Amino acid sequence: MTSPSPSRRPITGLLRLLAVLLTVLGVVAVSAGAAVGPARVERPIGSGPVASFSITTPACAVAGVPFRLTVTARDAAGRAVPSYRGTISFGQGPHDYSGLPETYTFTAADRGRHAFSVTVFTAGGWAFSTHELGDLSVAGTGRGITVRPGRATQLAVAIPPEPIVAGVTVPIEVIAWDDWGNIATSYRGTVAMSTTDPAQGAGVAPARIRFTRADVGRVALELPDGLTLLTPGDHTVTATDVRRPTLTGSTHVVLPEPRTTGPGLNGWGDNEFGQLGDGTLTDRSTPVVTSTVRTWTDVAAGGQHSLALADDGTLWSWGSTDFGQLGRISEEPGVDPGEVGTSSAWTQIEAGSVSSAGIMDDGTLWLWGSLADSSAPVQVPGTGWVDVALGSDHGVGLRSDGTLWTWGRNDSGQLGTGSPEEYVSVPTQVGGGYWAAIAAGADHTLALRADGSLWAWGRNAFGEVGDGTTTTRSTPVPIAPGTAFAAVAAAGDHSAALTADGGLWTWGRNTQGTLGDGTTTDRLVPQQVATDRTWKTVQLGGASAAAIATDGTLWAWGRDSAGQLGDGTAVDRWAPTQVGTAADWTTVSVGTEFMLGLRS
Template identity: 40%
Template sequence: MSRVRSGAAVAVWGCLLGALWLSGCVEPGATPPPEDLASSRAAEGFSRQGTVMAGRNHTLTLRADGTVWAWGGNTFGQLGDGTTTAKSSPTRIRGPLGMSAIGVGELHSLALKADGTVWTWGDNTRGQLGDGTTTRRAWPQRVPGLTNVVRIAGGFSHSLALKADGTVWAWGLNATGQLGDGTTSQRLAPTQVQGLINVVAIAAGNAHSLALTADGAVWTWGGNADGQLGTGDTLNRSLPVAVAGLTGVTALSGGGSHSVVLKSDGTVWAWGQNTYGQLGDGTTGQRLTPTQVPGLWDVEAVVGGGQHSVALRVDGSVWTWGNNQRGQLGDGSLTQRLAPMRVTGVSLVKGVTAGGGQHTVVVKADGTVLAWGSNADGQVGDGTTFQAFVPTRTAGWRQRTDVSTGDAHTVVVKADGTVWAWGENYLGQLGAAGRPGRATPGQVPGLSEVLAVASGRDHTVALTLEGSVWTWGGTFEGPGGPAARDGLRTPTRITSLSNVVMVGAGMHHSVALKDDGTVWAWSINPLWFPGAPPSSFVLAPTQVSGLTGVIAVSGGGYNFFALKADGTLWAWGTNPHGNIGDGTLDDAALPVRVLGLTEVMDFSSGLTHSAALKADGTVWTWGENSDGQLGDGTQVNRLSPVQVQGLTEGIRLSAGFADSFVLKSNGTVESWGFNGSGQLGDGTFVTRSVPAPLTGFTGTVSLSAGLHHVAAVKGDGSVWTWGLNQSGQLGTGTFVDSASPVRVW
């Protein structure tokens, strides 16, 4: 059974009204802007945080619908999609909807929800996620106890939050005093920055922090080896200090080891490291106090990257200067620039960001995202890893192709948001009218903008980008026998569900996770609802009591599973073989904790066995083991998790009928368990109780195990299947079983 399942520059964003000010714009070097334009900018207050942010090697963007998308490097889970696999095109993070702002550090990410809560994910070596631990997270988790936040910022390995009351809170690395609490002690949870009130904006550099107060003054603290604090010296500060002589500031940004600010008159001022000309003053000399960037007027937003800077003018044009070793200035060359130069071919821009790892990203007024510079990890987002010397359009807003398998059918959601299915259809599993199945892919009608799918025994659940849930297939049966021995032939929306971020499917049951962390479950067959007595019919989504703070869900053979933000796994349902993992054989009508498991990143449940993947890449299994599906070298059932020996570097897993599969960080797959139909994919039909690799099968990004067949997707979007094929579930146009992967498309 299956389920569905980003250095430290901080961008400051331009006003969407910029295009309306076109008549008042002037070229750099011309007369300064008229007073009415300056007044308009001052009335605006300060530039809003925008819709795209760049880290060292990853990029985040916030869409108008409140969803966050990410691409680029993902070694520490900074893309928030539940994996540690790099993505060269946008993929939606796994987590809450309704986000209002985003932030990035070197290898971690932040998001601010409209309700004032902060969510973080990625690297946590220095406590930069603020959850009280140093455990990395591959998807967003709420920062405990932090509320009423209005702005966020990420530094190299620290994070900042501005609350509605004007106070600033910080956590993470503090070796140079960048947390502003008067110490150099690392903090794993938010601590208040001392001596600051009436703050209206915040920013962070590699090892320093900045704040803007309502009177237009700038305060800095932290590392100062290159003069990035603007205090006239190179002494670190563990408490905020005002930058002398700097007034009328409306926006600010921390670069790698330099700082840049925007004044209400549209001028830009900078200080700190200048080795690469990132201060834009025509020299490479260090500046210990603010210096105006000459020849640059009418600026609406400015941002400092690792070693370069970017400015957005009110006419929508973009200007860059500084280091250009990776083409991050976008002028088609690798030539360092000591003064601002306009990026040609780019206009009507509403937001800019500069990465700490030498790339630049902009958002146009129509929502188009353009990027250029370093692209080794796919941070440009154009579907490649080729360096971009000029502005390049980011790929479409879709996740990569993904797959889910039922008993005898296979469902794929393509990168364009359409859904395709093949195999058995006697109960409408393919979402199409009529009973005949098919042995080749066919599109499921009436569905678009689909983000993910999950298949049970003979039904499928789909989740759309807007958070709605659709379902089809299945057998409806009441306590007195068949009430309607048929299923839904076409996708039907569950109108009572909205704001859903994840779905799962089991034997005859389904589960949905809402963006508020609540779990909702239902069954298409009331006789098979896990944990419920025969007299209890749950035909409509019902909230699971006692579960909050959940970040992922799954429906197994006869179970439900839920992963909480603290890394613990919870289960409920029938438990004949210990498949719940609580150390007993007792059924559970309410969620119970799976014993001994912490730092869980992924999980899956087969018919009567279960598996979990921990943050360290190890795999743990429990339940029935008659076919060696637990992978511990025995056929002994386990009532609580045991480690699969010799298996590390796992990033995703899937449990089938009596077999198990793990996708490793290098794109290879290992499998074990029952192999009567060749479902282990190793070219044999030999059952085994220890993991072994699928020789020669590489580049895998996702996989799903069904009853006796498996489907996988490679990084190039190709779909592969193997195992039983009596109903055409392999999608190859034949009904011949295959003990090795065969390509569908």
């Protein structure tokens, strides 16, 4: 074998090296010594077809300030595709940003990557996405960007929606905003508060509010701080930065003329749940005209809710609705009357602790709230109902044939049937004979027969049954035999009755002067009180009582924890005390810590 000449070895090696290089460059090389023809060009080694898009943004931006958003076309391996000339879509519809078109077509100059100048106006977390027009499978979403609020450019003053009452402080809130409607969380200024009410003692306390980092752009003044107005009329409440007077804001508020008593529906006492029906949650220590949306013919005050009958036969409710006692779909307390259903056939109403009842003109009885386990009226079995009374958790009804029926809880014998059952779900007849009137306390029951004789049963821990003992009675027992009564009332652990000649009698628990006899001594039998006048109606509720005299004046006594006695104080009264000077009261109803009344 002949070895290649030494001069030829380096040439062969160089040719081989050149072939490798040409292969890398996409040109097919020929072996050394072979004939070389035109080169066959293959597809360059590089990116493949577009499989997705990447979107890059800064991690943070400021509302209203442009930032750079870059979209890059990429193949399946994640490599940029400089040759991409397709069209992408950012979606349609309104957006809270600017700078992104609905569609964009890449050009040769983009080389597969295009940057947009985007401005976002709403603070928060944002993530942008895009896809190839007509092909949702070729898409991409950015990693997200946090947009911070802009610099504070305006202040706002927020006041609760309920009506303002003269001299009653209400909480307010001061908020710093940027130009785009975001709370300016970085605001650290000091704000001076002012009002247009010239009265001494009116204004905002404190008069200056300093925003700190922890406030994140909003400061709420909680009671006892807040806004107090004294002068009826239109007022402006203004907040102004002490160093930047142009950073300011205000709100308009109306202080109505003071409410007073007058014809129609009046309410007073506790109003925590809007049970007075005056559109506020403000307690009243004297009667004030509340709802005037209808002409009312009857009212009933319950635990913390109210019912009223309008002259067109419709039934309305307001106040607390924790147990569905308003009889209408409502999860929040109703500070204004709302209609119960659509019927205009209601003739009688009754409000218990957390239940309600009504009778229609066809003699049907309807129940709702805790005792019915329903927030909508449910019909009680039977017909011919003419009267109904509700205790804490039991019901009493009279039918037109004079029969008396009870249902509900019976753990204290309050149903009067003598049965050991602790709960009876359907009305059960009590005794025989003809009954004429009924009343229900918390856990005891009173009833009158047609001859005026009084009977009672149920819990008797404080003498509320009135038989001279504190023994619980599970069947009716006679009370004050020989005395003819004309009306009865009961609530809590106390009782009352009127005789035909207008005498007022009370008995039972007397812790806070509830019996009106000038003492706080419990009474185990009925005793006559307030003999200086004659009475035409008496009502009890909680530990308070009220009665209308035959001259039309209204009197109240007992507990006065929330102004429910209506004399402008919160002082318990152990004897009847006149409520105002009006002599045209026609109806009164007593709730747990509030009262309702009608004036002609």
